[in-house]
Amino acid sequence: MRQSDVVVIGGSAAGIPAAITSRRHYPEKSVLLIRKEEQVLIPCGIPYIFGSVGSCEADLIPDSVLKGNGIDLLVDEAVKIDPESRVVTTAGGEEVQYNRLVLAIGSLPLVPPIPGADKENVFAIKKSVPYINHMIETLDTVENLVIVGCGFIGVELAEECRRDRDINITIVEMLRHCLELTYDVEFSIKAEEALRSQDVEILGSEKVVAIEGNKKVDGVKLSSGKTIKADAVIMGIGAIANVALAKEAGLEIGPTGGIQVNRYMQTSDENIFACGDCAEKVSFFDGKPSRLKLASIATMEARIAGANLFAPRRANMGVIGVYSTILGDIAFAAAGLTEKAASEMGYSIIVGEAEAVNRHPGCMPGGAPLKVKLVFEAGTRVLLGGQVSGADSAGELINAISACIHQRMTADDIATFQTGTHPGLTASPIAYQLVNAAEVAIANSWKASDRWTRE
Numbered sequence: 331m332r333q334s335d336v337v338v339i340g341g342s343a344a345g346i347p348a349a350i351t352s353r354r355h356y357p358e359k360s361v362l363l364i365r366k367e368e369q370v371l372i373p374c375g376i377p378y379i380f381g382s383v384g385s386c387e388a389d390l391i392p393d394s395v396l397k398g399n400g401i402d403l404l405v406d407e408a409v410k411i412d413p414e415s416r417v418v419t420t421a422g423g424e425e426v427q428y429n430r431l432v433l434a435i436g437s438l439p440l441v442p443p444i445p446g447a448d449k450e451n452v453f454a455i456k457k458s459v460p461y462i463n464h465m466i467e468t469l470d471t472v473e474n475l476v477i478v479g480c481g482f483i484g485v486e487l488a489e490e491c492r493r494d495r496d497i498n499i500t501i502v503e504m505l506r507h508c509l510e511l512t513y514d515v516e517f518s519i520k521a522e523e524a525l526r527s528q529d530v531e532i533l534g535s536e537k538v539v540a541i542e543g544n545k546k547v548d549g550v551k552l553s554s555g556k557t558i559k560a561d562a563v564i565m566g567i568g569a570i571a572n573v574a575l576a577k578e579a580g581l582e583i584g585p586t587g588g589i590q591v592n593r594y595m596q597t598s599d600e601n602i603f604a605c606g607d608c609a610e611k612v613s614f615f616d617g618k619p620s621r622l623k624l625a626s627i628a629t630m631e632a633r634i635a636g637a638n639l640f641a642p643r644r645a646n647m648g649v650i651g652v653y654s655t656i657l658g659d660i661a662f663a664a665a666g667l668t669e670k671a672a673s674e675m676g677y678s679i680i681v682g683e684a685e686a687v688n689r690h691p692g693c694m695p696g697g698a699p700l701k702v703k704l705v706f707e708a709g710t711r712v713l714l715g716g717q718v719s720g721a722d723s724a725g726e727l728i729n730a731i732s733a734c735i736h737q738r739m740t741a742d743d744i745a746t747f748q749t750g751t752h753p754g755l756t757a758s759p760i761a762y763q764l765v766n767a768a769e770v771a772i773a774n775s776w777k778a779s780d781r782w783t784r785e
């Protein structure tokens with residue numbers, strides 16, 4: 331029987347950093363990574379395979395990252411875990427004994443129970459090279475594509491499928507606006523404008539109630555009673571945790587359907603850890619179960635799991651939810667709670683916004699507007715969330731905002747923290763958007779308390 335101190339099942343955003351982290355923290359331990367696919371797609375790059383990146387081969391995670399970190403690889407499917415004897419059995423008949431096991435087995439695309447969802451040319455995004463290649467072949471021949479869901483996956487797919495293809499694209503979204511779960515409405519409207527300017531049609535407040543056609547899809551019936559033409563349909567509405575293997579091994583499953591873990595990413599079996607899309611999550615803000623599934627969360631959890639395998643070294647504070655994307659040439663990024671979400675959670679809030687060109691003077695090469703909106707808890711002025719749009723530095727700025735949220739920084743902390751600025755790289759120190767948005771929020775809170783005093 332094969333033996334390894336650490337066995338990681340899963341070779342993507344969670345599995346790889348879990349394996350690397352365990353090697354870094356416990357260099358004397360052997361690590362074996364088991365994954366079922368020959369080639370692993372960079373999951374966040376999948377929408378871009380349909381356009382900018384051009385092929386699955388250009389969107390692969392190289393295996394050299396495993397070799398370079400002294401991690402052994404077994405390409406096979408794990409079909410059984412015996413927690414008593416600490417043995418993993420694979421479809422190929424291998425048995426591997428572990429001391430610690432990490433489950434990083436990810437998620438499966440969510441396919442809603444819509445009549446006709448099993449017809450030919452109806453797709454959900456599977457992270458599989460042969461499947462995506464088949465999708466590309468199909469999309470290259472169709473005239474009318476319907477995408478169900480206008481979240482990140484839907485909007486990115488729409489833009490990329492449009493690139494270099496003569497194809498009509500309609501996104502159907504049951505909420506009023508696209509990206510509505512992540513942004514306040516003014517940002518969603520901007521994103522919709524960016525998509526519409528590329529001839530993508532968006533139908534908000536509509537639900538797909540049936541997929542029509544004989545063997546193959548030829549139309550989509552909507553809740554309003556309308557039917558629209560469709561030669562292909564892509565479901566882009568999210569993912570569910572892949573937990574069959576864990577369930578069969580007797581591990582506890584959490585309230586949203588993920589493998590239940592504690593703050594140390596340990597499952598109900600003390601020798602088995604779980605991280606990434608397959609693991610249950612709680613919100614950073616209220617500790618309640620969260621359905622968020624992101625690669626950035628998967629890697630964070632993997633670094634906690636990997637570090638804790640033989641001693642408790644790191645704790646998971648819960649998910650903040652940090653997103654970024656780019657539509658046309660406008661970047662959109664968000665972290666934590668929107669104004670709407672914070673109000674719905676019962677927070678009394680103050681908001682500050684600032685917009686400036688990301689260079690100084692603004693005529694410097696690369697100058698583009700960048701808008702920052704920050705949401706603070708009114709009493710403590712602790713940062714709850716931020717949204718950024720405009721120049722592509724939004725993608726990095728949102729990570730700084732996430733760090734501020736994580737450290738529970740206040741509006742005053744942010745207004746007075748030291749920033750580095752440069753004419754060719756950032757807004758001027760006077761106009762620096764993050765700092766000014768915090769200052770505006772503080773000023774707004776004074777206005778609100780003045781009004782309170784007057785009233």
Ligand SMILES: Cc1cc2nc3c(=O)[nH]c(=O)nc-3n(C[C@H](O)[C@H](O)[C@H](O)COP(=O)(O)OP(=O)(O)OC[C@H]3O[C@@H](n4cnc5c(N)ncnc54)[C@H](O)[C@@H]3O)c2cc1C
Pocket residue numbers: 339340341342343344345364365366367370373374375376377406407408409434435436437438455457483572575605606607608623624625626627628654
């Ligand atoms: C189209 C698309 C775009 C996205 N874009 C972004 C983005 O821009 N930013 C972001 O943060 N997130 C993004 N996400 C979400 C992100 O892809 C996931 O959160 C991330 O892939 C989760 O990583 P994971 O390792 O937990 O799971 P997965 O990526 O699902 O990987 C699971 C791994 O486990 C293996 N496995 C499963 N079962 C077994 C078994 N029994 N035996 C052996 N191996 C097994 C799989 O083969 C795979 O290697 C996107 C998702 C999609 C679908």
